[in-house]
Amino acid sequence: MSLTERLHFFHQAIAWKGDIALQSRYSMGVAGERFFREIKDNGRLMATRCPNCGYTYLPARLYCERCFAELTEWVEVPPRGKVYAFTVVHFDLEEKPLEKPRVLALVEFEGSDGGLIHDLEGVAPDRVEIGMPVEVVFKQERNGSILDIAGFQPL
Amino acid sequence: MSERICHYPGTSLKEQDFSQGKVLQTWWYPKADYAWDAGVAVGKFLAGLKAGRILAIQCPQCRRVLVPPRMVCEHCFVPTSHWVELPGTGVVKTFSICTVRWDMERLETPIIPAVIALDGAAPGAGFMHFLNEVEPKPEVVRIGMRVEAVWRPAEERTAAITDILYFRPIKEGQP
Numbered sequence: 001m002s003l004t005e006r007l008h009f010f011h012q013a014i015a016w017k018g019d020i021a022l023q024s025r026y027s028m029g030v031a032g033e034r035f036f037r038e039i040k041d042n043g044r045l046m047a048t049r050c051p052n053c054g055y056t057y058l059p060a061r062l063y064c065e066r067c068f069a070e071l072t073e074w075v076e077v078p079p080r081g082k083v084y085a086f087t088v089v090h091f092d093l094e095e096k097p098l099e100k101p102r103v104l105a106l107v108e109f110e111g112s113d114g115g116l117i118h119d120l121e122g123v124a125p126d127r128v129e130i131g132m133p134v135e136v137v138f139k140q141e142r143n144g145s146i147l148d149i150a151g152f153q154p155l
Numbered sequence: 156m157s158e159r160i161c162h163y164p165g166t167s168l169k170e171q172d173f174s175q176g177k178v179l180q181t182w183w184y185p186k187a188d189y190a191w192d193a194g195v196a197v198g199k200f201l202a203g204l205k206a207g208r209i210l211a212i213q214c215p216q217c218r219r220v221l222v223p224p225r226m227v228c229e230h231c232f233v234p235t236s237h238w239v240e241l242p243g244t245g246v247v248k249t250f251s252i253c254t255v256r257w258d259m260e261r262l263e264t265p266i267i268p269a270v271i272a273l274d275g276a277a278p279g280a281g282f283m284h285f286l287n288e289v290e291p292k293p294e295v296v297r298i299g300m301r302v303e304a305v306w307r308p309a310e311e312r313t314a315a316i317t318d319i320l321y322f323r324p325i326k327e328g329q330p
Binding site for chain 1: 166168173178179180181182183184185186187188189190191192193195197198201202258314315
């Protein structure tokens with residue numbers, strides 16, 4: 001009876017391997033468009049401030065998620081901040097060991113709430129500290145994505 | 156939609172807005188690799204293909220010979236039991252002449268997917284594969300046409316359904 005049939009050797013197990021061709025195109029939305037245009041064209045960070053509750057969104061948002069107010073006040077945020085949290089990454093997405101560990105940091109910027117997550121470079125992983133002052137490094141060639149920022153470096 | 160909302164305020168985008176660079180865009184290609192476990196019945200079937208054999212399984216109750224094989228007869232709900240080998244010949248049950256590939260690429264040479272009733276298998280146990288060597292042109296394919304399997308050379312087989320390259324019409328005068 002075949003229900004009692006078993007595979008007795010590992011090599012008998014056959015798996016069918018494939019990959020699903022998928023691609024997605026993301027547009028940043030009204031506020032995201034302006035936020036990334038400012039990075040691309042002017043190399044500066046812009047945030048939106050809620051007139052109702054005073055919360056300042058970085059990255060910029062179109063609506064306040066706390067009081068649902070429309071956000072029309074844009075403010076420039078200096079590209080300097082402090083490490084709020086960080087992690088040291090030793091493996092890539094396929095779980096292969098990295099030659100050099102990456103430090104990923106969430107950085108808060110003065111005069112804004114929220115923050116940006118990016119690579120923190122120019123500092124040894126065991127030297128990173130919470131509260132450490134860092135600045136944003138923009139790439140020379142920019143095409144309108146978060147990768148227009150090369151990363152953060154210590155001040 | 157709620158009665159109070161008669162339209163959604165939003166910003167619609169057209170393809171031109173992207174192609175003309177009016178809006179920023181980020182492309183992403185998710186890595187969607189997968190492995191599908193063939194299981195006992197299909198695993199044995201695929202291993203059989205590698206050895207150049209088409210293995211089917213019979214239901215002990217209704218006696219249907221199922222190909223590709225499965226562990227349970229879906230008519231009787233009983234475990235299938237008896238493995239049999241089928242000759243690689245059969246009859247075209249239905250077919251399609253495709254001039255466009257799955258990803259909408261136009262094909263120079265049409266491909267002909269077909270459902271084949273293999274000799275010895277239960278009526279209705281369709282075996283899906285391609286037809287080829289249909290001379291002089293694909294349009295001569297007919298339902299009821301007798302066909303035979305053309306195998307990949309033994310050393311190139313990978314225990315996949317493509318170990319059978321395609322089915323071709325059996326020429327006049329052959330069995």
